[in-house]
Amino acid sequence: MKGLSSKDKQNSDRVLPFAAEAVAESLLGWYALAGRELPWRQTRDPYRIWLSEIMLQQTTVAAVVGYYRRFLERFPKLSALAAAPLEEVIDLWAGLGYYARARNLHATARQLVAERGGEFPCSVDELLQLPGIGRSTAGAISALAFDLRAPILDGNVRRILCRLCALQELPRSSSADKKLWLWAEWLTPQHRVHDYTQAIMDLGALVCTPKNPRCEQCPLESLCLARSCKLVDLLPLKAPGKQVPLRRQLALLLVDRQRCLVQRRPATGLLGGLWEFPGLDAGEGAPLDAIRQYYAGLKTISAIRLLGQARHAYSHFRLKVDFYRVELDPRDGVAEEAEHWLPLDDLEQLPLHGAHKKLLPLIGA
Numbered sequence: 164m165k166g167l168s169s170k171d172k173q174n175s176d177r178v179l180p181f182a183a184e185a186v187a188e189s190l191l192g193w194y195a196l197a198g199r200e201l202p203w204r205q206t207r208d209p210y211r212i213w214l215s216e217i218m219l220q221q222t223t224v225a226a227v228v229g230y231y232r233r234f235l236e237r238f239p240k241l242s243a244l245a246a247a248p249l250e251e252v253i254d255l256w257a258g259l260g261y262y263a264r265a266r267n268l269h270a271t272a273r274q275l276v277a278e279r280g281g282e283f284p285c286s287v288d289e290l291l292q293l294p295g296i297g298r299s300t301a302g303a304i305s306a307l308a309f310d311l312r313a314p315i316l317d318g319n320v321r322r323i324l325c326r327l328c329a330l331q332e333l334p335r336s337s338s339a340d341k342k343l344w345l346w347a348e349w350l351t352p353q354h355r356v357h358d359y360t361q362a363i364m365d366l367g368a369l370v371c372t373p374k375n376p377r378c379e380q381c382p383l384e385s386l387c388l389a390r391s392c393k394l395v396d397l398l399p400l401k402a403p404g405k406q407v408p409l410r411r412q413l414a415l416l417l418v419d420r421q422r423c424l425v426q427r428r429p430a431t432g433l434l435g436g437l438w439e440f441p442g443l444d445a446g447e448g449a450p451l452d453a454i455r456q457y458y459a460g461l462k463t464i465s466a467i468r469l470l471g472q473a474r475h476a477y478s479h480f481r482l483k484v485d486f487y488r489v490e491l492d493p494r495d496g497v498a499e500e501a502e503h504w505l506p507l508d509d510l511e512q513l514p515l516h517g518a519h520k521k522l523l524p525l526i527g528a
């Protein structure tokens with residue numbers, strides 16, 4: 164595998180190794196034939212475009228489509244989203260992950276209704292003032308809803324530009340970040356920004372994929388420096404793997420007469436506002452003793468049984484959950500007064516967070 168000469172590298176660091184117009188022209192031609200039809204492509208409504216862009220952050224199109232449709236059924240307009248209680252928005256978001264996005268959606272809707280009569284701003288600078296909107300999302304809304312010349316640099320575009328210009332730096336370093344934004348801006352055409360933005364997103368999703376890119380089908384093949392220098396498999400450069408810590412938790416299915424105890428997490432913080440089974444961090448001691456000690460005051464425990472385990476990965480840690488069924492003595496009667504006792508058959512409908520959703524199949528074990 165041959166690397167770039169130092170002269171090539173210097174040039175690719177400073178200026179684009181091809182005419183910017185050639186990229187836009189090739190991409191637009193390809194997009195007319197191969198672009199995807201997606202539910203949010205039929206509209207220029209900034210509310211719908213913003214909703215799709217927030218949902219698509221760190222999330223695949225396949226996972227987003229159903230959520231996008233359900234959200235619009237329930238909140239067809241920004242004003243409906245602003246008027247809803249936060250809990251309802253979070254419940255509808257359950258399962259999509261990165262829950263701060265749901266809180267930011269709600270906060271943005273309320274801010275826009277209160278300060279701008281429900282109108283979206285069109286400029287990147289004003290969009291950046293709204294909760295949960297970063298530079299690339301602001302660029303996408305500005306380009307897709309208002310056809311304004313605003314670059315985007317999401318994960319797909321970052322990868323394409325690293326390869327197209329054969330950038331031999333870690334793509335998230337501050338020096339690479341500056342170059343990539345500069346290149347993204349140079350490449351964004353003066354006209355047809357809406358189509359160009361969708362085209363480059365589609366190229367990253369369909370052709371210039373993270374693994375096994377389809378270079379022979381790529382409209383940019385003749386321009387691509389990574390392709391001509393045989394660097395495609397090496398770019399973008401990858402940072403050395405980080406050790407992600409493992410946390411252990413005991414989650415409890417506390418059962419009293421075919422009902423179980425569930426609780427909603429506090430509105431702010433990790434998984435804020437989502438539902439879960441009660442639980443405790445797994446310490447060094449025996450789990451059964453810990454459970455008995457922790458819940459001694461609640462009710463008499465008549466039986467405890469391990470149902471199984473589940474694992475879930477978050478961005479900063481991995482979680483391993485041991486799931487116990489704890490039968491409570493019905494003669495105590497405490498459950499009658501408690502608030503969140505749910506029939507076991509209704510658990511499927513509850514918006515549990517991802518790790519505890521994985522426990523549901525274990526209940527019948």
Ligand code: SF4
Nearest residue numbers: 326371378381384387
């Ligand atoms: S030629 Fe290959 S590496 Fe280069 S932009 Fe196209 S798909 Fe990506």
